[in-house]
Amino acid sequence: MTLPLVFAPAVKQAIDTGAPVVALESTVIAHGLPAPRNLELALACESAIRARGATPATIAVIDGEIVVGCTEDQIHHLATASDVAKVSRRDITAVIARRGTGATTVAGTLLCAAAAGIKIMATGGIGGVHRGGESSLDISADLSELARSPVAVVCSGAKSILDLQRTLEVLETNGVPVAGYRTAEFPAFYAQTSGLALEIRLDSAREAADLIRVHRTLPGAGAVVIANPVPASAAIPATTVDRWIETALATANQRGVTGKDVTPFLLKALVELSGGATLNTNIALLENNAAVAAYIAVALDEA
Numbered sequence: 001m002t003l004p005l006v007f008a009p010a011v012k013q014a015i016d017t018g019a020p021v022v023a024l025e026s027t028v029i030a031h032g033l034p035a036p037r038n039l040e041l042a043l044a045c046e047s048a049i050r051a052r053g054a055t056p057a058t059i060a061v062i063d064g065e066i067v068v069g070c071t072e073d074q075i076h077h078l079a080t081a082s083d084v085a086k087v088s089r090r091d092i093t094a095v096i097a098r099r100g101t102g103a104t105t106v107a108g109t110l111l112c113a114a115a116a117g118i119k120i121m122a123t124g125g126i127g128g129v130h131r132g133g134e135s136s137l138d139i140s141a142d143l144s145e146l147a148r149s150p151v152a153v154v155c156s157g158a159k160s161i162l163d164l165q166r167t168l169e170v171l172e173t174n175g176v177p178v179a180g181y182r183t184a185e186f187p188a189f190y191a192q193t194s195g196l197a198l199e200i201r202l203d204s205a206r207e208a209a210d211l212i213r214v215h216r217t218l219p220g221a222g223a224v225v226i227a228n229p230v231p232a233s234a235a236i237p238a239t240t241v242d243r244w245i246e247t248a249l250a251t252a253n254q255r256g257v258t259g260k261d262v263t264p265f266l267l268k269a270l271v272e273l274s275g276g277a278t279l280n281t282n283i284a285l286l287e288n289n290a291a292v293a294a295y296i297a298v299a300l301d302e303a
Contacts, residue, residue: 003115004096008069011057015117020054020297023068023113023121023151028286029058029075030084030103031264032124033279034271039079041283043072045122045290052294059112061087064099068116078103086260088141106153107145110223114149119212119300121153122293124286125189126225128158128167130262131249138262139170146223147174152212154226154293156285157187157194160241161248161266164194171225178225179211181292187229190281191238198227205292209299228292234284236277244273 007015014021029042046056058070060078067074078084078101085095085102089111095102104112106123113121127140140162146153158167168186171178178186179200188194202208208226215224229235248269257265270278 011069026103110149205295
């Protein structure tokens with residue numbers, strides 16, 4: 001079966017000519033950020049990529065087709081509609097079969113980007129092992145998709161609400177290199193540091209491109225995670241974030257929130273507990289990651 005991919009003309013031309021392209025997930029638009037900040041952020045990320053010499057390709061399922069390079073009207077629909085599905089690998093066939101519309105998660109975007117021939121994507125934070133995951137087995141599909149899709153992912157680590165150490169352990173088990181971009185420590189999403197050391201440090205887009213290029217030569221190679229800390233001006237101390245997370249987790253447990261509803265619930269709760277600070281930080285790191293991904297995409301193209 002060939003996935004029903006529909007390319008924006010600019011994206012198709014860039015892929016066909018080997019020009020740099022950066023994929024963007026769409027769940028952050030439909031489910032991750034409140035309106036109108038979600039639309040503003042989506043367009044800002046695309047602008048940041050174009051300004052650095054690459055072509056953005058926001059990916060989503062629209063009317064049963066995988067759109068690689070959403071139009072501004074399609075992005076607006078994702079940002080404002082109430083019936084947009086959340087699409088990971090598990091969900092994509094059902095949404096396509098019923099000709100539905102869905103926003104792709106990191107895992108869903110990885111799957112589609114790989115099928116489209118795109119080498120790199122940008123996101124905020126990858127999913128991972130949830131706190132208590134050793135007993136609940138609540139582990140994001142992002143981790144298994146990272147092991148199989150040969151697409152580099154620029155992110156600010158994994159979301160702070162997760163068990164970061166166990167997340168790194170699963171990535172190591174699955175053979176996914178995790179490299180710090182101008183850091184030797186795994187970022188903690190809202191915070192620049194987590195206390196977890198990384199064995200690979202990259203100090204330039206060229207070094208990142210070299211790592212990605214060599215990794216892709218391995219048989220069955222999956223993704224490379226490029227962990228890019230949130231800009232210092234927008235970072236929140238890890239101890240402060242941890243206090244908010246504990247409060248949010250307790251509320252989620254009291255209300256019986258489980259499965260794929262946990263992450264959006266906790267992120268929304270953190271916005272409320274922080275007085276909007278985590279939302280501003282999330283937006284800053286998303287736009288910064290898009291810019292870094294574009295620099296790396298250009299370096300990959302120049303090799």
